[in-house]
Amino acid sequence: MIASLHSLHDIFSKMADEGWDTSLMLKWGFFFFDKDKDKLLSLFTELEGHAYQLEELHQASDADWVLHVSKLDVLTPEKLHRRNVAFNELADHCSVELYDGWDVGQIE
Numbered sequence: 001m002i003a004s005l006h007s008l009h010d011i012f013s014k015m016a017d018e019g020w021d022t023s024l025m026l027k028w029g030f031f032f033f034d035k036d037k038d039k040l041l042s043l044f045t046e047l048e049g050h051a052y053q054l055e056e057l058h059q060a061s062d063a064d065w066v067l068h069v070s071k072l073d074v075l076t077p078e079k080l081h082r083r084n085v086a087f088n089e090l091a092d093h094c095s096v097e098l099y100d101g102w103d104v105g106q107i108e
Contacts, residue, residue, distance in 0.1 A: 001101045003084035008077035020106070025072050027105045028080075029055060032067040032091060033098040040067040043094040064097070072107065 012022055020026075030052075034040050037057065044054055047069055055068040075083070080102070091099040 001084060001088060001099050003081055003088065005077060005081040008081050012077045015104075022076070023074065025074055025107060027070055027107055028073050028075060029068055029070045029103040029105070030083075030087060031100040031102070032069075032087075032096050033060075033064045033100055034067075034096045035064055037065045039094060039096050040065050043067065043090060043096050044069060046090060046094065 015022055032040055032043060037059075040057060044052075044057075044067060050071075052069045052071045055070045057065065057067050060066050084099075084102070087099040091097070
């Protein structure tokens, strides 16, 4: 994924305009893709000790496997940007094809 701090500032601004309080704990999701399920499982073992939860590991229609992990956290645009850069590096280190980005949800 191409990590852009500028676009994250825009997204956080839109979230605030829509009533999101990003200073609160939110549920952040992160997505990795590879044709080899075992590579994704290996990548997850790198994250397990850092409070990441396995949300889902499934095979997409195009034969790629998708790893979805999540973490409850308070992130700023700068911190999310650093995380995106780190996840690109982690995917490369684990020979995983793609770190495809993130999503966020409010905690109920």
